[in-house]
Amino acid sequence: MAVVTGAARGVGERLARKLSARGARLALVGLEPDELRRVAGSLGTEAAHWHADVTDAEAMERVAGEVRDRFGRVDVVVSNAGVAAGGPLEGCDFDVWRRVVEVNLVGSAATGRAFLPDLVASRGYLLQIASLAAILPAPLMSAYCASKSGVEAYAHTLRAEVGHRGVGVGVGYLSWTDTDMVRGSDEVGLMREMRQRLPWPVNRTYPLGPAVERLVVGIERRSAHVYAQGWLRGTQPVRGLLPGLLALGARREMRHFGDRLAALGGRGLVGAGGAADEKARAQLH
DSSP states (O other): OEEEESTTSHHHHHHHHHHHHTTOOEEEEESOHHHHHHHHHHOSSOEEEEEOOTTOHHHHHHHHHHHHHHHSOOOEEEEOOOOOOOSOSTTOOHHHHHHHHIIIIIHHHHHHHHHHHHHHHHTOEEEEEOOGGGTSOOTTOHHHHHHHHHHHHHHHHHHHHHGGGTOEEEEEEOOSBSSHHHHHHHTSHHHHHHHHTSOTTTTOOBOHHHHHHHHHHHHHHTOSEEESSGGGGGGSTTTTTHHHHHHHHHHHHHHHHGGGGGGGTTOOOOHHHHHHHHHHHHHHO
16 A cells, blocks of 8 residues: 555656556645545545645644545655755745745654654655755755755655664656656746756656656565666766756856846746645645
């Protein structure tokens, strides 16, 4: 039995479908009840959905209890819920910046904490979705890079804490993958233009299906590191050099785009998932 957060679309939805095709029962968690209901109803195995904000620790404790009551056992948790925003730190909407960190980092920890007793009981496995952004911190993505670096460190720490109890913890790394989040970012012309100027293979958008298939294989193997694109593995031995090299190239790029960067400062969360997050929070106030 598997729990997937952020399961209404993108990586989470495709993961749910591939795990269901392998016979897993699914608990889907997210902020879009209609979309979650659609996904759950279309799966070939038993599935249920929960409407919850992963940053709300009490809500996630409630979800964990209800999942336990419904399914009895949790073998796998995929902490996938995430949002993104782009633009320079100077002049940014700091509420948006904070929300990225809250969902991606605090929400991941709240998810892991809520389901940890179940994973200890089943000697199960948690896959924490991180990103190339944890390895290669890019300009104009400070909140996203900080949050994904944070979840990587959190997952490594958790693995060290609970490994002796039979719980496996893995980190999933993805480069730019064809999801609503990436398409939403590309709708901002300047962000798309800047990404296209990156060197290969970082400048490519990769298909969702093969990326998620690699994640599923990593879950089945209880891998400590899972690379949705094979070349990402090669970044690990040289990751200490990458921030310095990126900073050198970024100086040229920041000068090139100059005053155009200021136009990115007032934008909110990107993509359909970001819009759903903003809508859900607006309804609470």
